[in-house]
Amino acid sequence: MLQAPPVSGPQPAPTRPSNNPGANRRGGFGGGRSGGGRGRSGGPRRERPRPDYEHKVLDIARVTRVTKGGKRFSFRATVIVGDEKGQVGLGTAQGTDLAVAVQKATLQGRKNYVRIAMQGDTIPHEIFYKFKSAQVLLKPAEPGHGIKAGGPVRVIAQLSGLRDMTGKLISRTTNKINIAKATIAALSSFRHQPKATVAGKKVELKKEQKSKSEKIN
Template identity: 45%
Template sequence: MTEENNVNTANETQASAATESAPVVPKKIERNRPRRKGRRNDRRKEPKEFEESILRIARVTRVVKGGRRMRFQVTVVIGDKKGRVGMGVGKSGEVLGGIQKAIAAAKKNLVKVAVGSGTVAHPVSAKFKASKVFLLPAQEGKGLIAGGAVRKILELAGIRDVLSKAHGSRNSLNLARATFAALADLPTKEVAAKKSTKKEADATEKKVEKKKAPAKKAVAKKKPVAKKAVAKDSAEKVEKKAPAKKKTTKKEDK
C-alpha cells in the first residue's frame, strides 16, 4: 500500500508541475456566424458569350526526318443564337489545346445572319468544293429539317425553322464551309430594313403620281374610209402621172 501511495503522489506532483509550466491559452469566443464558403463557390458563374459545339476531331500526321508526327485537328462552331455564328479549325498535340485554338479562330471569323422570324429570308444555295447546300424558308413550327454539320450551325445561329438539302460530298468540314457561304449571302437586319423602307417609299411615290396625273382626254376616232373610194383615188393618181421618157442611145441618133 505504501508503494502505491508513493506512486500516486509522484504522478500528482508531475501533473501539477506540468500545468504550472504550460502557457495559458485563451478560450475561443464562439459566435453565431455562418461559415464562409470557398472563393470558388462565392464567384457567380458568368454567362458565356458564345455556345460551343465540336464538329469533328481527326488525327493528322506529318512526316518528319525522324518519322511521323501525330497531331489532332479539331473543328469547332460557336454562336450566340442571336444571329452571330463562327467556325474555326485548330491543331495541337492534345485535344484540349486544339479546341482552344479552334475557339480563338472561330471568334475571328464571325458571320452575322438576319434572324427575324426564326427562318431564312429567301431560298439560298452555296457550293464549296464537292459539297453543295440548299436552304429554304419554312413556316413557324416546322423545325430544323437538317442534319450533321448544317444542323449544328443553324442552331447556333438562332434559326429555328428551315428546310435544307445537301448534295455531293458529305464531308463535315466542306458542308460547314458551304453553309457559311450560304449564310453570308443572306442580308443582315439593317440591309433588309433598308430594302423594305425603299419598297414602301417607292409604292407611296407611285400612288401620289397616279393621283396627280391629269385625266386623259377622249380622242375622237377617225371614221374608216370605204375601200371602193380608196381604189378610185389610186387609179386617178396613176393616170395623172406622165409617161416615162425612153432613153435613146448614140447609135439610134445617128
C-alpha cells in the same frame, strides 16, 4: 510467493479532472483537425460568368507528320461557334493535346464570326450554294416548323439562332468541313436591309404609281 520491491523516488502527483469540458479534447476548442480557424469559410460560392457564346465540336481527326526524327502525332479539331443571335463562325486548329486543339479552334471560330440576315426565326428566301464538293440547299419555313436538317447544317442553324428552316445536302460528299463552309457561306450571302429603307421605298413606289395614274386620267 515473491512480492515486487517498493518503488523508490518521487511519484507523480494525481491529476485532477478539469471543470472546462473543452480542455479534455485534443487541441481544445480551436485545435484538432475539425476545429479552429483553419477550416474553409462557409460563405456562398462565387458563380463563374457564363460565356456569351456556345460551341460544338464538329469533327476530330488525328494528324501524323513525318519528320527526320520520326513521326509526330497531333489532333485537328473543327468547332462551330455561335451566339444564337445571328452570328456564327467556323474554326479549325491543331494541337498536341485534344483539349488544346479544341480551345484554339474555338478562339479561331470567334474571330471568324459572320453576321446572318434573319427574317424572324428563319431565312429571307431559298438559296442554293456550292463550295468545292459540297452542295447545300436551304429553304425558309413557317413559325413552329423547326429545323429540318442534319449534320453540320443543323448545328450551324441552331448556334446561329435560327428556329425554322429546312436544309438539304444535294451532293454525296461526307466532308463535314466543306459542308459547314458551304452552309455558312450560304447564310452570310443574305444582305441586311433596314426596315426604314424598305418602308421608304414602298412609299416612293406608291407616290410614283399615283402620279402615273393622275397623268393617264
